[in-house]
């Protein structure tokens with residue numbers, strides 16, 4: 001089977017994470033990257049600044065929308081103008097938080113085209129091939145398009161398929177934004193270590209090493225998180241003392257619930 005043709009619109013923080021994974025895969029797709037600012041010195045990638053520069057012989061199988069939601073309509077309209085009938089052969093894979101399949105299909109329809117839409121919510125560990133993505137395919141997407149999107153996301157980590165579009169709200173709040181919560185934890189642990197008199201270098205190494213090691217245990221061992229937590233917690237010991245603070249109903253349980261609710265609310269607002 002020939003390598004698929006992928007047009008990546010938007011190659012910022014997330015788009016470049018995806019691009020890196022695809023370029024490192026054994027059978028990289030044929031890639032055109034549309035980004036106002038991106039430069040790329042990889043021979044396998046054609047980078048263009050505006051949609052009117054899409055090569056005439058390039059018919060994308062999938063158009064990955066990794067731009068900010070606010071510019072989506074403009075980007076789709078300018079791609080439609082350049083690609084013409086070629087757009088009808090493609091599917092959109094949007095990674096934008098919030099934007100619904102219906103709103104993106106409507107944008108294509110406005111330009112006189114019909115284009116099935118799939119949505120994914122990857123996260124930035126995709127840069128290291130350690131991402132996890134939620135994937136939703138609208139009913140218009142063919143099995144082949146869904147499989148192709150699944151394969152593209154698998155190149156940068158795990159894929160969790162959801163059957164209801166609304167489930168992407170929870171995915172966005174949990175794993176799309178989630179790396180930021182872990183990075184915040186690293187920052188706070190580092191700060192707390194320094195407050196205990198550790199040098200900044202030692203506090204940083206200890207905080208990062210702890211999160212890395214705990215992450216590996218979660219990833220590589222079959223045990224539930226609860227079992228792993230209990231294994232650290234000696235009766236009446238130091239961990240029990242710390243967890244008694246963190247697990248108070250008004251502490252982490254409430255804070256996490258509120259944070260996830262706030263992210264879901266924002267994703268819903270971005271849907272427009």
Ligand SMILES: NC(=O)C1=CN([C@@H]2O[C@H](COP(=O)(O)OP(=O)(O)OC[C@H]3O[C@@H](n4cnc5c(N)ncnc54)[C@H](O)[C@@H]3O)[C@@H](O)[C@H]2O)C=CC1
Pocket residue numbers: 009010011012013014015034035036037038049066067068069071074075095096097121122123124176177
């Ligand atoms: N950063 C993250 O962790 C995640 C982001 N997302 C979603 O990915 C999308 C992009 O987010 P980031 O990569 O963080 O943003 P970003 O700002 O880093 O990247 C956006 C890119 O789009 C380009 N761009 C803007 N207007 C353009 C236009 N008219 N034509 C061509 N290129 C244009 C910019 O030059 C930039 O490189 C957002 O919709 C966000 O919801 C999804 C999951 C995780």
Ligand SMILES: O=C(O)[C@@H]1CCC=N1
Pocket residue numbers: 097172176177
């Ligand atoms: O913060 C955001 O809106 C995007 C979506 C998930 C991660 N970053």
